[in-house]
Amino acid sequence: MWSCLQQDTGIWPTQAVVILMDGTKPCCYAVLDFKDAAVRLFEADQFNNLALYVNLKKKPDREDWRTVESVRSDSWRDNLTYIPSREVRQVEVRHLKKKR
Numbered sequence: 001m002w003s004c005l006q007q008d009t010g011i012w013p014t015q016a017v018v019i020l021m022d023g024t025k026p027c028c029y030a031v032l033d034f035k036d037a038a039v040r041l042f043e044a045d046q047f048n049n050l051a052l053y054v055n056l057k058k059k060p061d062r063e064d065w066r067t068v069e070s071v072r073s074d075s076w077r078d079n080l081t082y083i084p085s086r087e088v089r090q091v092e093v094r095h096l097k098k099k100r
Helices: 002-007
Strands: 011-020 025-028 042-044 050-052 056-058 081-083 088-097
Touching: 011 050
Parallel strands: none
Antiparallel strands: 011 025, 011 088, 025 056, 042 050, 050 081
């Protein structure tokens, strides 16, 4: 399923929320904000490890989302977060169909 979504050139991921085993939710709220980043917008490898730009995070014991300020830096560039598959309970990804 992942490989089909990533190879589909007719869609863009627009938002990604990962639900970790402990209930924490790292999120890339607006994936396309990172379209100029050095590394692909949202990525999963053959082992289902994930990489995404986390700009929001929600702890399981909190109602509010916290902004991750360190995701973008003019001098250091973008901070890509690697999430090993063993830590992932669920992934939610919104997609946008590209105009042809």
